[in-house]
Amino acid sequence: MEGSPTAPAVLCRAVTKSYVSGPTKVMALRGVDLEVRLGELLMLVGPSGCGKTTLISVVAGILDHDEGECRVFQEDLRAMGRNSKTLFRGKNVGFVFQAFNLLPTLTALENVSIPLLLRGFKKTEAQSRALEMLTRVGLADRLQSLPAQLSGGQAQRVAIARALVHRPRLIVCDEPTSALDADTGHKVLEVFRETALAEDRALIIVTHDNRIFNFADRIARMEDGRIVSVEAQVAH
Amino acid sequence: MYAIALKMLIGDRGKYLGIIMGLTFASLLITQQSSIFTGLMTRTYGAISDLAQPDIWVMDPKVQFIDDIKPLQDTELFRIRSVPGVAWAVPLYKGLLKARLEDGNYQICSVLGLDDTTLIGGPPVMLAGSLSDLRQQDAIIVNDVGANTRLVKPSPVPGGLPVPLRIGDTLEINDHRAVVVGICRVSRTFQSQPVVYTTYSRATTFAPRERKLLSFVLVKAQAGLDPQTLTRRIREQTGLAAHTSQEFKDLTYDYFMKYTGIPINFGIAVGLGFIIGTAIAGQTFYNFTLENIRYFGTLKAMGATNGILLRMILLQALLVGSLGYGLGVGGASLFGYLLGGTELSFRLTRELLVFAGTAIGLIIILSALISIRKVMTLEPAIVFKG
Numbered sequence: 370m371e372g373s374p375t376a377p378a379v380l381c382r383a384v385t386k387s388y389v390s391g392p393t394k395v396m397a398l399r400g401v402d403l404e405v406r407l408g409e410l411l412m413l414v415g416p417s418g419c420g421k422t423t424l425i426s427v428v429a430g431i432l433d434h435d436e437g438e439c440r441v442f443q444e445d446l447r448a449m450g451r452n453s454k455t456l457f458r459g460k461n462v463g464f465v466f467q468a469f470n471l472l473p474t475l476t477a478l479e480n481v482s483i484p485l486l487l488r489g490f491k492k493t494e495a496q497s498r499a500l501e502m503l504t505r506v507g508l509a510d511r512l513q514s515l516p517a518q519l520s521g522g523q524a525q526r527v528a529i530a531r532a533l534v535h536r537p538r539l540i541v542c543d544e545p546t547s548a549l550d551a552d553t554g555h556k557v558l559e560v561f562r563e564t565a566l567a568e569d570r571a572l573i574i575v576t577h578d579n580r581i582f583n584f585a586d587r588i589a590r591m592e593d594g595r596i597v598s599v600e601a602q603v604a605h
Numbered sequence: 606m607y608a609i610a611l612k613m614l615i616g617d618r619g620k621y622l623g624i625i626m627g628l629t630f631a632s633l634l635i636t637q638q639s640s641i642f643t644g645l646m647t648r649t650y651g652a653i654s655d656l657a658q659p660d661i662w663v664m665d666p667k668v669q670f671i672d673d674i675k676p677l678q679d680t681e682l683f684r685i686r687s688v689p690g691v692a693w694a695v696p697l698y699k700g701l702l703k704a705r706l707e708d709g710n711y712q713i714c715s716v717l718g719l720d721d722t723t724l725i726g727g728p729p730v731m732l733a734g735s736l737s738d739l740r741q742q743d744a745i746i747v748n749d750v751g752a753n754t755r756l757v758k759p760s761p762v763p764g765g766l767p768v769p770l771r772i773g774d775t776l777e778i779n780d781h782r783a784v785v786v787g788i789c790r791v792s793r794t795f796q797s798q799p800v801v802y803t804t805y806s807r808a809t810t811f812a813p814r815e816r817k818l819l820s821f822v823l824v825k826a827q828a829g830l831d832p833q834t835l836t837r838r839i840r841e842q843t844g845l846a847a848h849t850s851q852e853f854k855d856l857t858y859d860y861f862m863k864y865t866g867i868p869i870n871f872g873i874a875v876g877l878g879f880i881i882g883t884a885i886a887g888q889t890f891y892n893f894t895l896e897n898i899r900y901f902g903t904l905k906a907m908g909a910t911n912g913i914l915l916r917m918i919l920l921q922a923l924l925v926g927s928l929g930y931g932l933g934v935g936g937a938s939l940f941g942y943l944l945g946g947t948e949l950s951f952r953l954t955r956e957l958l959v960f961a962g963t964a965i966g967l968i969i970i971l972s973a974l975i976s977i978r979k980v981m982t983l984e985p986a987i988v989f990k991g
Contacts, residue, residue, distance in 0.1 A: 383962065422948070422989045425989070426986045426989055429906070429986070431905075431906050431985040431989075432984070432986040433984045435894070449742050451911075452912075455905065455908055455909070455910045455911075456905070456908060456910070457906015458906060458908050458985075460908070460910075461905060462906075464906055464907060464988065466903070466988055466989070469990075470899060470900065470903040470988060472609070472612075472613060472900050472903075473900075474612050474613055474616020474617060475609060475612055475613075475616075475617070479612070483606075483609065483907060484907050484908065486606050486609065487606065487800070487907060487908045487909050487913070488908065492608070501746075543989050557830070593952075601739065
């Protein structure tokens with residue numbers, strides 16, 4: 370399971386994916402090549418419908434591609450059984466969603482504990498680590514708040530804490546700032562860079578929001594199911 | 606994760622209460638209607654239950670249930686007494702006779718004529734007077750429900766409340782004078798007519814003249830002899846039907862099950878409770894799952910296996926099922942308790958609790974299955990859909 374130190378976190382070669390809707394077949398990915406390195410924050414940008422979400426779904430192991438090769442930490446997820454893949458995700462992948470997807474009836478502390486509980490941690494241990502993570506994202510005073518009692522920025526920080534609490538090696542984020550105003554989006558990305566980036570971890574952020582491009586190490590542009598360019602960012 | 610499953614359910618207060626309401630309604634309806642059915646069916650053999658002393662009832666072979674009287678000749682009593690193993694055998698008259706009340710109205714009464722010597726077959730509980738008072742001239746004992754309802758006397762004051770029948774009051778049964786010497790309590794009967802006890806000889810005087818008046822012969826088996834063996838002997842030697850008390854109850858019960866519309870009527874009510882309960886609880890539970898599908902998908906994406914999600918849904922179903930069942934059974938019990946002293950027949954047995962529990966179990970399994978199927982086949986990629 371552990372990759373070699375030089376191996377990329379994610380390696381996709383000629384990945385295709387199509388959706389069939391009635392008589393129509395839509396090609397969402399048309400031979401994507403992508404490499405995401407450990408320790409880097411890669412932003413995936415492009416117009417709506419270009420295949421960004423499909424690509425991160427494939428990379429995160431929640432969707433199987435049709436053809437090509439996609440390895441995450443050198444594991445071919447498509448070849449795994451359903452349960453093995455679920456357990457792989459639980460251990461190695463953290464998710465941050467556009468709409469946060471925090472369970473509305475659970476407090477911030479409980480929401481952040483979930484990935485640890487799923488990995489078999491005892492409740493007290495899980496909550497202790499969740500508390501630590503919420504403190505790191507600046508929400509030590511909102512532990513018992515329900516998602517509905519949090520602002521957009523706070524909710525996204527809870528979602529970030531949830532994505533990081535079990536120390537996954539790959540974090541995928543889908544439009545993490547689209548529901549936030551510019552300032553809050555900026556702060557959320559700062560939190561992200563401070564807490565999420567590490568030598569042994571890779572981040573992929575899908576976004577339309579050009580105000581946060583400067584947080585990326587590299588930016589991959591997608592068009593019509595293909596990656597058309599990958600640019601390195603010089604400074605943050 | 607189980608605590609999280611429960612918080613997911615309970616946190617959605619509206620749905621949570623809706624599911625419980627549906628299950629409570631189903632549980633209440635199933636338990637209440639089944640209990641009324643059982644109570645009603647118990648009444649069909651109430652007269653047999655009240656006669657605890659005899660082991661065996663002997664009757665015409667064509668008799669189908671307790672009120673289906675096909676009288677025997679009095680001489681049959683002696684033939685039965687001669688069967689080896691019979692400790693004692695006494696006659697019992699049972700018939701519906703017309704009583705004329707003080708206000709001139711007539712009331713049909715169920716009259717039981719007991720063996721003059723032993724008075725075997727008397728009422729289980731005497732509220733006033735004593736069974737031996739039946740040996741007085743024209744004596745009868747009336748059950749309390751009859752005395753307080755259908756046999757009441759008109760008020761002495763115009764517009765006043767009717768007066769219950771008491772010791773010393775008289776009736777006319779088939780134009781024969783009858784004096785109340787006691788008030789008793791008996792099991793309620795199916796037809797709910799007043800029950801009148803008297804001696805066998807007096808009952809046969811009250812009854813219209815017929816060649817045969819012996820309704821049943823009550824038999825006690827000698828100590829150590831299996832009543833089943835004795836019933837077989839009586840059948841073989843006399844050609845009459847002989848049933849143990851339980852067999853006679855079963856015969857009566859089966860008759861009402863087979864030849865009356867009672868089971869189907871109650872069956873429909875119970876079935877409706879089941880269907881409506883399934884519809885309400887199933888629909889609400891399914892809606893709850895649908896509304897939470899994004900969160901189930903999120904859990905799946907974060908590493909929740911189908912096994913964990915299955916157990917979470919089953920736990921949620923178990924919780925609402927237990928609460929709905931408990932509240933429904935509690936409501937039905939309260940209903941039975943509050944209406945205990947009325948004409949309502951209500952008998953909640955342990956078997957009915959199991960029956961209602963099984964029905965509710967089925968409802969929640971059906972409801973949960975629909976949700977489970979949805980969650981099991983859920984693609985976690987749904988979490989990235991807007």
